[in-house]
Amino acid sequence: MAPLVDGQDPQARVRDLEAMLDALGDHAVIKLGPDGKVVRWSRTAQAMTGYAEAEVVGRPLSLLRTEEDREAGLLERELDAVRQDGRREFQGWRVRKTGERFLSHISLTPVTGEDGTVTGFVEVLRDATESARAESLFHGLLESAPDAMVIVGSDARIVLVNRQAEALFGFGRDELVGREIEVLVPGRFRDRHVGHRNGFLADPQVRPMGAGLELWGLRRDGTEFPVEISLSPLETAEGRLVAAAIRDVTERRETEQRLQRQRDEILELSTPVIQVWDKILVLPIIGTLDTLRATRLTEGLLEKIAQSQAEVAILDISGVPTIDTQVAQHLLKTVQAAALMGTVSIMSGVRPETAQSMVHLGIDMGRLRSRNTLQDALQLALAVLAERAGTAAAATRALSAGEGR
Template identity: 85%
Template sequence: MTTPPGGSQDPPASLRDLEAMLDAVTDHAVVKLGPGGEVVRWSRSAQAMTGYTEPEMVGQSVSALHTEEDRGAGLMEQELESARQDGRREFQGWRVRKGGERFLAHISLTPVRGEHGAVSGFVKVFRDVTESARAESLFHGLLESAPDAMVIVGSDARIVLVNRQAETLFGFERAELVGREIEVLVPARFRDRHVGHRSGFLADPRLRPMGAGLELFGMRRDGTEFPVEISLSPLETAEGTLVAAAIRDVTERRETEQRLLRQRDEILELSTPVIQVWDKVLALPIIGTLDTLRATRLTEGLLEKIAQTQAEVAILDMSGVPTIDTQVAQHLLKTVQAAALMGTVSIMSGVRPETAQSMVHLGIDMGRLRSRNTLQDALQLALAVLAERAGTVAAAARALTSGESL
């Protein structure tokens, strides 16, 4: 090939190079049309995509690729006129291959103008997007059918997509959310902290719950807050990594949990009642298996009752306890020690033989805790302790009155 002076190729050579470049494009079909939509140039990629050869299409109207309904409606003429008036156009539409199979095409139509600005033809580029459209449709269908509110967020933390459940949960329309930062759904008092959380997830995107161990809250359009549970997962797309957030309102579950906790506390209080059986004498009948939680509640209840009644003796009746372990025994010992610091003597009664054997086998030392076989014996000892204390106080009072040394 010879190159004219100045280094530029002759027009036929440039045209051949351009045609070779167009034929090299495999995922886009490139077609040159005349001013009325007749095919002037039919690329190899167009042949591969539609099944029509170049001899079959050159000189024919490109409407041969349209469905019968679209041809009847004059769709090709409308598309050409729109491109002629507005310039380059992009749109999607159904097209038909040679064998009658339909495919969804993404189409760009660009007018070609001559020296005086008149349209001399068009360049039409189309791509088969049937599979991607089907996948997108499936994705949107799954998104809409998800039981939870779904919010898809881009790497810039702006909302890309939401489903119907998200609209219902937060009270926003889709158009109000798309394009806004995700923090629009976060209460103002948590927003600064949330920015750090989402930056951390984007730095290491993987499927995981958000804010494990933390109480999370969402905010509705009207400003009301509600507790939520959020699961995050990355979505790899051609546009980059997106983040899918599945958001669930857990208000009802939290209320149920709180109600169960209150009921448990009430049951624990009923199962470990502190009874005032005599003036300055308390009895704590313990029934059932003791665990750490019950032992803690026992201590709290007993010490609170001692403070209220100014009790001097507390009887811990163990006749309803089938067994005891080291941890619970140590907790009971601490209860006794705490009562002693408040000036109260503790007496244990009703220890079963198997419980006593377990305590000895485990090497549990209850210190100088007084113990009696039955509750009746414990009550007699309690009265004796009160009498002894009363006598000591009376003797001290007499000594103070007479000026004697104690």
């Protein structure tokens, strides 16, 4: 006789297994004879199916099968497969005493005698209806999401994708599931992305990915496109997963760039630099000055000075509604930048209320010359040019006289 493991025969081990599974509460244990008829019926099996033990013992387990499965002889084929190949796990529909169907996760294990022949079977059922319903709902929500959804495991490999992800990236599901998420990231960003996703997995929380950064996706055909990504951790029975909602922002990015170009053009039009005379520029300022506009104003003026070799620049502020400390500082910086290029600045359009406001605020414009009207400022500009020309001529005569000695 073959030695017994732990001093127990196979039948005793089966009874122990049944007792342990009964204790779990959600597994129905059914012992079958070699012909597939019920030998033992657990309390959980009774609760799950509605059949009492006396109603099923001695009957074939096919009484729990659907009519279609009985006509197809599915139970007999499963028992034959287990006799040949050993334990099997699968899902299938079962029928309660009331006629209600339920989806069940099934484990079917052969029981063998000392000579190795199959003396019976143990079938363990777990009602998977609710989990299947929840999974179906999850998949339904995933498919109906407006964004491309990619579910990633803790090993950074793709677990699920929806239709939108297939359409966005050009991959089929079977081409993505099981691959690392970096397959959707352009090669130039992959090393950096590995660090980002490892950091997220170490401290998962709902947040946008790469806030403040430009993110790019990679299609199957190799084209790149800008994306916006939101990450959310998911706790599941299989462990922690990460849901990534991915949105193509190509159109939005192009719109933003177009609007920025339009704003730049408007700023340039609102602060034109006009050459009104040889070596004299006029910069009419209209509206409120902010930091961005003041920077562009200064840049435009300096570029025009360099092009025209202007010696006088008139800043006309008659179109500026109010002068505060910030506006005055912007103007002063513009004047100082022009002075470094050898250009004299004159401010025109200073109204009485503007002058009073500047005095009240204690704004010191240095030695900046100013006039009430643009006409007065032009006359002053011509005088400055004449003065400079006279000074230059005198310097030339002095230099020539010195060389004649």
